[in-house]
Amino acid sequence: xxxxxxxxxxxxVLSQQLLLSLAEQLKLPFLQIAREAExxxxxxxxYDAMPVIRTAADSAIKLLDNYMLGVQLAGQPGQSFLTExxxxxxxxxxxxxxxxxxxxxxxxxxxxxxxxxxxxxxxHRQGLQxxxxxxxxxxxxxxxxxxxxxxxxxxxxxRSRYGxxxxxxxxxxxxxxxxxRQGRRLYGQTRQxxxxxxxxxxxxxxxxxxILQAMQSQLTTSRHQHLRGLAAILxxxxxxxxx
Amino acid sequence: MLGQTYHAxxxxxxxxxxxCATAQAAILAADNIFPDIVVLELQLVSHSGVEFLYEFRSYxxxxxxxxxxxxxxxxxxxxxxxxxxxxxxxxxYFYKPTTSLRTLIGAIAQHTTVPA
Numbered sequence: 506x507x508x509x510x511x512x513x514x515x516x517x518v519l520s521q522q523l524l525l526s527l528a529e530q531l532k533l534p535f536l537q538i539a540r541e542a543e544x545x546x547x548x549x550x551x552y553d554a555m556p557v558i559r560t561a562a563d564s565a566i567k568l569l570d571n572y573m574l575g576v577q578l579a580g581q582p583g584q585s586f587l588t589e590x591x592x593x594x595x596x597x598x599x600x601x602x603x604x605x606x607x608x609x610x611x612x613x614x615x616x617x618x619x620x621x622x623x624x625x626x627x628x629h630r631q632g633l634q635x636x637x638x639x640x641x642x643x644x645x646x647x648x649x650x651x652x653x654x655x656x657x658x659x660x661x662x663x664r665s666r667y668g669x670x671x672x673x674x675x676x677x678x679x680x681x682x683x684x685x686r687q688g689r690r691l692y693g694q695t696r697q698x699x700x701x702x703x704x705x706x707x708x709x710x711x712x713x714x715x716i717l718q719a720m721q722s723q724l725t726t727s728r729h730q731h732l733r734g735l736a737a738i739l740x741x742x743x744x745x746x747x748x
Numbered sequence: 749m750l751g752q753t754y755h756a757x758x759x760x761x762x763x764x765x766x767x768c769a770t771a772q773a774a775i776l777a778a779d780n781i782f783p784d785i786v787v788l789e790l791q792l793v794s795h796s797g798v799e800f801l802y803e804f805r806s807y808x809x810x811x812x813x814x815x816x817x818x819x820x821x822x823x824x825x826x827x828x829x830x831x832x833x834x835x836x837x838x839x840x841y842f843y844k845p846t847t848s849l850r851t852l853i854g855a856i857a858q859h860t861t862v863p864a
Contacts, residue, residue, distance in 0.1 A: 566845045
């Protein structure tokens with residue numbers, strides 16, 4: 506027996522589609538706020554908070570976009586054609602450019618360490634950048650709680666025996682494997698799944714986790730140059746290594 | 749409401765601006781004012797931005813008018829792909845949520861010979 510669309514019930518409140526619809530819709534008010542703040546600045550209105558308002562709204566839009574990208578990638582499991590040879594340095598550079606306004610707003614010094622030859626890695630470029638930016642957002646917002654005289658976030662890459670490790674680093678001592686493991690266990694069940702590290706939900710970390718998993722990479726904790734960080738492990742492109 | 753923000757920004761940059769909520773209204777407006785440039789959202793009520801492009805480009809008078817797509821649809825999800833954009837002579841494609849007013853105003857200045 507044929508059913509009309511009217512026979513279909515309301516969207517379940519826990520459905521992925523409902524969350525996606527909500528995320529898409531939420532971008533509109535944030536966009537309105539961001540562009541109004543920019544318009545006020547362009548019109549020469551002297552109100553110190555305008556750049557911060559714009560940055561906050563722009564950051565919210567990007568986090569929503571990154572979440573939606575994660576869902577989209579997760580919906581295409583095993584599609585290796587999505588990956589391409591990617592320069593880690595250029596992705597870190599672009600991610601740094603995206604993070605800079607929020608870092609400034611939080612008075613966080615942003616360092617970029619992309620010296621060294623890593624060669625191309627196989628990754629979904631947009632996904633990798635979205636993951637790094639999401640991690641950066643989460644850590645930038647967490648850093649003020651560290652109560653350090655100079656808050657600092659570093660984007661960098663290094664080689665390890667597992668591959669090329671690219672991520673965001675800071676001097677938060679609680680950024681450990683155990684914290685990440687606990688966060689993964691608690692996220693979605695508690696308001697503050699990484700309670701030792703950040704006061705909020707840490708959504709950026711779980712968005713990055715989902716994106717990297719969909720890219721067949723993985724999010725891991727990492728230590729580099731006396732800093733602790735969250736990073737993606739990426740595999741070098743073997744074909745281009747032969748050239 | 750968002751349209752008013754863009755309207756104010758472009759007017760502030762020295763342009764005469766006509767905003768239209770539907771593709772049909774945009775065709776009628778273009779017939780009246782002969783625009784120097786069109787800034788187009790793809791997600792419209794009823795007829796889409798792509799349908800507007802088909803209609804708009806079908807008139808000889810408007811074939812050379814630059815069109816900038818400024819849309820909530822990311823270019824990676826634009827169904828027609830790059831070839832369709834080229835076919836319609838789309839001058840630039842911007843993803844609205846991450847495009848600043850300054851960038852949009854700069855692109856309009858770049859694609860129009862009329863000084864702002």
